[in-house]
Amino acid sequence: MKSGKLKKWSRRAFIGAGTVAGGGFLLGVAGFTFAPSRYSLVSADAAEKGQLTTWITITPDNFITILIPHCEMGQGTPTALAMMAAEELEADWSLVRVQEAPALDAYANGYIVRAAGGNYVPAVMARGVDYGAYKLAEWFGFQVTGGSTAVRSTGEYGMRVAGAAAKEMLVAAAAKQWGVSASECTAKSSRVTHATSGRSATFGELARAAATQPVPTSPALKNPDSFTIRRTSPTRLDIPSKVDGSAKYAIDFTTPGMSMLYAAIEMAPAHGGTLVSVDTTPADAMPGVKKVVKLEEAVAVVADSFWRARRALASLKPEFSDAGHGDVSTASIFAAFDKALGAPPDVPKNAAKVVTADYRAPFLAHATMSPMVCTAKVEGDRAEVWTGVQDPLNARSVAAKALGIPAANVHVTNFLLGGGFGRGLPFNFDYVDLGVRVAKAMSPAPVKTIWSRENDIQHDYYRGAALSRHAGALDADGRPLAAHSNYTGGGNGEAVFMPYAIAAKNAKEKKAVHPIRLGQWRSVLNSQHGFFKESFIDEMAHAAGTDPFEFRRGLLGDQPRFKAALEKAAAMSNWGTPLPPGEGRGIAICESFGTIAAEVAHVAVSPEGRLKVLHVYAAVDCGDVINMDSATAQVEGGIIFALSAALLSEITIKAGRVVEKNFRDYPMIHIADAPKVTTAFIRSDAPLGGLGEPCVPPLAPAVVNAIHAAVGIRVRELPIKNTSLKKT
Template sequence: MNARVSRRHILRTGAAGATLVLGFGLYQMRPASAEASSAGLALFAPNAFIRIDSEDRISLVIDKCEVGQGVYTSLSMLLAEELDVGLDQVAIEPAPPDEQLYADPILHLQATGNSTSVRSSWMELRRAGAAARQMLIAAAAAEWRVDPSRCRTERASVLDNGTQRRLGYGSLAATAAQQPVPQNPRLKQPEQFKLIGKSPLRVDLPGKVDGTAQYGIDVRLPGMLFATVASSPTFGGKLDSLDDSPTRSIKGVHHVVTIRAQEFDVGGYKLHLDDAVAVVAENTWAAQQGLAALEPAWDRGPNQHLGMDDIVHALEAASERGGLVARHEGDVDKALSTAATRLEARNYMPFLAHAAMEPLSCVADVRGDNCEIWTATQVQARAQEIAAQLAGLPPEKVTVHNLFSGGAFGRRLELDGVALAVAISKQVGAPVKLVFTREQDIRHDLYRPFYHDRLRAGLDANGKLLAWHHRIVGSSIFARWAPQAMRSDGLDPDAVDGAIQMPYAFPNLLVEYVREEPPAIPTAFWRGVGDTHNAWVIESFVDEIAAVAKQDPIQFRRGLLSHAPRALAVINLAAEKSRWDKILPPRSGRGIALAYVFDTYLATVVEVTLSDAGLVTLQRVVCAVDCGSIVHPDTAIAQIEGGTLFGLSAALWNEVTLRNGRVEQSNFNDYRTIRIDETPEVEVHLVPSRETPGGLGETGTVAAAPALTNAIFAASGYRVRQLPIIKSIEGLKRRA
């Protein structure tokens, strides 16, 4: 077969056995793994591929990390739907690290994030499955000498409608490989779907129930040692001296390892590690006892007096500067000068930790000219590269085993855990398992930035919005994480995400960004990324404008959405399902928030009651979601439920604060999460749609905080301008 076939589809068979391999992708195809070559297969490997073997097994290589969002199931369903196989017949293989082969078409690198998994795979996986099915039908028709139109498929078999003959896909693999690759395979119409739109059992569920599923923290190897680590307690601090004699006397301790500060650059991604010390032992308990006995002396460095007042004052000073223009329409200053009513607001959002249920962990084995790591990462190729740099090896000598993750929220887009594990293993010459304690995980996270926002708006005499000015001040994540994504003038697209593509129509609009970096504090993506921050600021201010205009919050928003029917539809559905017009008791209120994020429209209504002491009780949450075509409805609902609770929890209680250059929070006692007795009923209403799928993994988080603070205003008349809400408890107390 000519190797220059479709860049999206390639089919090959080899002498070692009948195997049908169908690859697909948006980028150039390259020769596949050595394993395939050694099996006698001449094939190309794009960013994912299908393999059908002689036993009718269908394998799908997935470049996404399963962090609980159900992506293994959803992507398998796309393939199985068009291939006409049962979901139980699809096997999942995690993709190896390779930026060229497995780069996400939206993110342009091998990564799981930004709610792209289904969005980026929707057409590619379906086309791959449909093309394979068409070739298998052609192969069977040729063998039976009938017209392909007489054949149909089901459960990994081709059937002859005339005679009811049946051939399994595996038995057809060799002859199917000789069929031409369809350039535009016919896809099923929605009314033909057997899987898409249904909620079959998740493919990862049995293993998670019976304990056979392996998370990063579960790995155990023969001869493996266990490590725990302590980094400089202040950002930028240095290790002065170390008395490790008490530690070495503890039974089971093998090594005390010193790790000096290092800087890494992986394709523009930058990571800094502060000085650290690690104890390596026969078991975790001995390692933790040994670490507790260590007596390191730290030079606290240039940030030893840094506190929150310093950070906030710097942001406020920066907000006085004009920023980079992210979006500009009309003449905002002129409209404001003629406005009958003008409003201004300042909002503050805190640093946030990720605090995933499974803390960072990595098993590294660096011996000789090979390095092998077992972890749960959202960036496989970067993990390979940073391990190679530390081990002093070429990347091809590093093997990455990517496992299930007990939550991520953006934390596993970072590689400090991998880097430390590899550094420790290299020094001790043995496989080492590093697990962050909860304290290490929170105090040495990479944090959602602290943001300060300034807003101005103008209304005419009839309460109609004339002008909107939004200035965003905060750290740039992309400058460190993916500088190639920055605009040429230095504008960070994440910082303004959600602020420049609002669903509302404003006649005069100006959105600016001022970059202001906190000293030495690493910032990173957090669930919902820039949208989570901007949605709270924007939806709070829209609500405030509605109140000044003496209009109902939903009715006011409707007036800004005449051009956006999908946004208007979710607002109306949320109002209906939440019984928006029903009168509530005193000190109770409902709040609404609208978001258009990750190609999904979401309206969330939160209902609260306030105690006389100012404590907030969550009564009910209603979410109306238009995410386009829905692959697995139960998973879609679960993602909105989980994301909403995650966002509510953060809005109520979470912040990371600094005193004397170190993080004050350490565990769930002072970085708390919502508890089961505090969890409200969450109703999710999905809008039927045939639009291209939108993202859901982060969407619920985005609208949670603004809906909550707007509900608090409705209940109390108090406008929350600083998160978390617990800081506003004095303002929420009942006044005599």
């Protein structure tokens, strides 16, 4: 199916609020009475194509194509969503194909994300929301993949219902053809059967007739006990192309039949700075150079190859303004944080013991393996954009705004993402903004702007640096009376939540401003607060003279999900059994994106202070699991991603600019540093939680708690490399 065929849309049915289990909830909660049903909005030639719902098309060859309104960035979302639709559809999994939905309004998923979260607005979208009015237009502009929402929103409230509706339409079509009652027909393995008469037909044979059936208003969803596709581990559909080099990322795109140009770019090193002057002479004369493009905040060299463009760019000495940020440094930012926090929070006067601690987390870059890339062709008031984003629909708006043309005149083609982690979310599309402006200067030639790694590290939307000041109190028996914190830099949100039964626990945000631009980084605010709160509770446990696992466990009496996950992780790690000298175990537990993750880190610290994380045990309650193997991969990946950050990563600021440039000074762990990871999923009755992010937050505190257990040194600042682990 070509995306060009998907231009005309008709609303074949409207599902009113409250009429459908999934849809009714969706519309009711979101408050969009007129929002179209995501599974009944189909293209004008639906019957001809066998398109049953917005997302599901079955062709006469019996193949099922599921259009996924989310992107693949390594998390296996398309496969998991297809499994959810195929399960309800009673499809033969081997006949299912997936395709990323085009950047069209019909595939906007913002309000689905909103609805699934109830009153909670995922942080990834918060900046685009008018909280007062819940403006439909704002939501309609999103086709986002972020906030660990794809499976629990699109999957649960979209794909399942779409699959169930499509199945009922196929059964209805078969029943009509055979003159029998639909209730006597069954669907299984992409085939509808009427047992009494022995008649049967494949989905492919029935698809066209089915597409003309009315869309059922309340399709029945399967009982989880009868799942046959979910909870298994089918191989991910994207993997074969990722081992033979054929997978296409934005950087791999070449405009067919057109001679494409390449751009290398240098932006004002201090964010907000502008280009003051540049002598273009050295570059003008270099081989392959077509033009030096001056933009307000950047200079780009366009050439016939990227390397030539880069070489020519290196010959320039552009002067940029520092936007008045010349005095800003890591030290000045943390001094402002410290001042904003002031004295530690007050604790009860009757405390037998008071515990205080400051914790510090650095700015972090996403450093996706693929640098940012945007190819664009601008012609008059129309533009084509080829890029890799976590929200193609919003990227379309960014391109349109940068070019001053209507969004409808911009066509965005999205490619596989070479890592996302939040970098490709809405409001972070500076690479699209810059890319289309460079291309406009070369109109109508298509131009591929490739960011260098230096561009990427120095012009990110960073995970915020943060400082948190804690004060806790214990009574004479070692029971906690209070655990308070004042924090700054990390922003507000659910991430401060502590599940423990402590009478007084206040977390207050104190404001301190700085000009470093921030964005969402895998697990968002939980990445800082997980470290803060789970380090502090560990310190409280030690002050109480109680085992850190038992201390936590004793405070989780009214939190059965937390307690079960904590106990599971402890049991997996053989918590409490003796370890050799210099080794230790640390535990931490965090809830984020509806999932509870408990992790135990087992570490060894050498007499020279060299740290090795040997093994991480994760017990994860995300409600239920769709694809067991790719879910496990998300746990493993989240832990390694978090470990790189915990051990090594730090973006520092000097004279308003980012100091680090590339993987040499912003290093990552290698295979040699990677611990074993053992994962267990706990199936609870809870609604589906996310999985891309929730295993990140507990890792850093589990490791620092383990270091303390191993050598008695308490690390209160990330990355861990900044603290000597050598026993004195």
